[in-house]
Amino acid sequence: MxxxxxxxxxxxxxxxVEVITRGLDALTPxxxxxxxxxxxxxxLMVGAPEPLLDAIRDLFAAAAKWPEHVTMHVTLSRGCPGEPDDPSCHYEELDRSDEAPLATRQALAAEAVGKAPVLGVEVDLxxxxxxxxxxxxxxxxxxxIEFLKSSGTFHKAKNFCTRLRGDAGPVFETLRQAFIRFGPGEGHVTIDMTTSANSPSLG
Amino acid sequence: MxxxxxxxxxxxxxxxVEVITRGLDALTPxxxxxxxxxxxxxxLMVGAPEPLLDAIRDLFAAAAKWPEHVTMHVTLSRGCPGEPDDPSCHYEELDRSDEAPLATRQALAAEAVGKAPVLGVEVDLxxxxxxxxxxxxxxxxxxxIEFLKSSGTFHKAKNFCTRLRGDAGPVFETLRQAFIRFGPGEGHVTIDMTTSANSPSLG
Structure with missing residues (x-):
């Protein structure tokens, strides 16, 4: 995987350039x-979904703490058949994800979002x-999508995508759960994501 | 479709805000x-691939004519089973795309890129x-990917994506050809794309 x-x-x-550099500092840990x-x-960031999504969240939260409008685009991928197997990407939840029925995975995903830390940074995603x-x-x-609607971070449905809103902690946990719990555990699953903070035209 | x-x-x-507004003016036609x-x-833009990709290209080219660094993210989708059929999206090339063998479609795609207009705006995508x-x-x-490598706009392979570089005309034509010629004609095909111009750290 x-x-x-x-x-x-x-x-x-x-x-x-200064805001990007400050954001990249958040990746040090x-x-x-x-x-x-x-x-x-x-x-490019390669590794298991736990540090990977934490790093992406912290990068954006660091940049969004400043008053300027900032956005981020992320292409997430797991199990692409064109990429080599990498032990550093091993993640137990992925191995198990297709063993459990959809309802069980939805419940586990909701539980994880409920336990997410609150970072004090509001984001749209x-x-x-x-x-x-x-x-x-x-x-x-x-x-x-059913899980997203009851996640507590759901904002609205749009053509081709789903919109979340809330604190960066639960919002990025919702994203991670969507990434690891749906689709076959060993399958090829990707996410196309954009997030925004401090927008002057918040709708 | x-x-x-x-x-x-x-x-x-x-x-x-000013640059975005100027870019949106390019959508008027x-x-x-x-x-x-x-x-x-x-x-959101909904319609056939011909006006759709032309509009996306012109939006970015209009914004990139100014000296400032500008980027754009696009989620493209065709044939999503969750969306209604829409006659305004009808496009003959899509109907035919899965009838022809891969080599024929690669040749048609290359021919279209060769005929693309040159806009005088350099982009990375x-x-x-x-x-x-x-x-x-x-x-x-x-x-x-084989078509992309011989398209004349190929820059390099990256993890999870392919990078193009060149004039906005052939680069966005390459993108449209990838979108309409590969995958089943009536199938669900998406593209996750970012493009950049006037970057101070061009690599």
């Missing part, structure tokens, strides 16, 4: 657990979950 | 052919193609 993300931080300010490589378009290599991929997607 | 995108423009300047709805996180509901989805993805 190979798990990782391409992450881009976009501060809507002329001092964007995760450098032992994740492989992190930055180029001019995005930062929208994402799409893609489950590949299955004839009935929509069953898993509908099951995930 | 339902075809559309969620589009977000991110200018890295304190005058971001497409308002008859596309359904366009903007909220605080993204702009990276994207992932997702083909759902098929056991052998990776065959179509590998076939698409």
């Amino acid at each position: 190979y798990v990782g993300a391409q992450v881009s931080l976009y501060p809507m300010t002329s001092d964007f 995760y450098k032992d657990d994740l492989r992190i490589e930055t180029d001019d378009m995005s930062t 929208q994402f799409s979950l893609y489950v590949m290599g299955e004839g009935d991929h929509m069953d898993e997607i509908w099951g995930c | 339902y075809v559309g995108a969620q589009v977000s423009l991110y200018p890295m300047t304190s005058d971001f 497409y308002k008859d052919d596309l359904r366009i709805e903007t909220d605080d996180m993204s702009t 990276q994207f992932s193609l997702y083909v759902m509901g098929e056991g052998d989805h990776m065959d179509e993805i590998w076939g698409c």
Whole structure:
């Protein structure tokens, strides 16, 4: 299994380089657990979903603590058949995820969101979950949407994606649960996600 | 068939509202052919791939003509089983795409890129193609990557995505061809794309 993300931080300010640099500092505690490589378009992070989603959350929360409008785009991927197996990405929940019926996984996901830390940073987030290599991929997607609607972080349905809103802690935990609990445990699952804070046109 | 995108423009300047507004002006010629709805996180555009990708390209090219660093994120989707059929999204190439063998579709895609207009705006773009509901989805993805490598706009392979570089005309035509020629004609296919211009850290 190979798990990782391409992450881009976009501060809507002329001092964007400073805000990006400050955000990247928040990744320091995760450098032992994740492989992190930055180029001019995005930062690659490879590792298990626990440090991976914590690092992505902390990167954005660090940048969003400043008054400027900031957004982030993340491409998350697990189980891509084109990527090598990597022991550092091992995550017990993924091994088990397709053994349990949908209702059990929805309950476990909701429980995890309920235990998420509160970070004091409000965010808006929208994402799409893609489950590949299955004839009935929509069953898993509908099951995930059902979990999202009762997660406490659901904001609204949109075409092609679902929108969340709330504190960065539970919102990013909702994202992680969607990523690890839906679709086959060893399957190819991806997420296309954008998040926003301090928007002057909050709707 | 339902075809559309969620589009977000991110200018890295304190005058971001002005740049976004100018970019949105570039959509005016497409308002008859596309359904366009903007909220605080993204702009929904629904319609056939011809006006849809032209509009997305012109939106970004308009914003990138200014000296400021600007990026854009787009979630493209066609054939999502959860969306209603919409005659305005009808596109002949999609009806035919799974009738032709991979090599024919690769040749048609390359021909279209060769005929793309040159806009005089240099862009970097990276994207992932997702083909759902098929056991052998990776065959179509590998076939698409093969087309990309010989497209004239290929820059480099990255984990989870492929990076293009060049004039906005052929680069966005490459994106459209990837979207319409690979995966089943009536299937559920999505693209997760980010593009960048005027980056101070171009690599």
